[in-house]
Amino acid sequence: MSTEPDSLILQLLRQMRAELGTVRAEVETIRAEMKDEFAEVRSEMHSLRADVASDLLVARKETSEQIVGLRRAVIEYHSSVIGHGVLISELEARVRRVEQHLNLPSSDPH
Template structure:
């Protein structure tokens, strides 16, 4: 014969108590793993400071690039001015050489 508990309801209540204890311990572990409000507030503050740092870095990078572009434009203008100046000098020398060739009746070095 199987042994019957003294009360079926009492046995069921004991099982429910044991299961409830397991559920409580599971909830306790979950609470330990979840972030608290203070953790979230700290994370928010960190995100705000990181966002400010990135914005600051972007502004400084934009400013540096702008300065480099201005310097590059200046260098190109100076080079262009120099090249045009040399071109003018060469054109003047070519005209002068033609006049000398014509004056001395020499064949032209620069065919027309």
């Protein structure tokens, strides 16, 4: 080793090296923390994705049930209307027969 006094530049370089080591350690600490937080966010995203998928399935099931109910109601209504139409047609035919039997003028506007 030399007995020469350390130069100012050499002292500054040694201080910078020590500070750089400290900065590297801090960066590694921050990197590890960010990695943990990223893993946590990823886990939360998977959980939210599962929740949304579950909610969509429930909504789809409820919508399907409502559609089935509406179909039943329309079929029942349609059957009822057709039934009334048949009754009215039968009544009109009976009225025509009565009119013919009694030699009355037809009530049909045609």
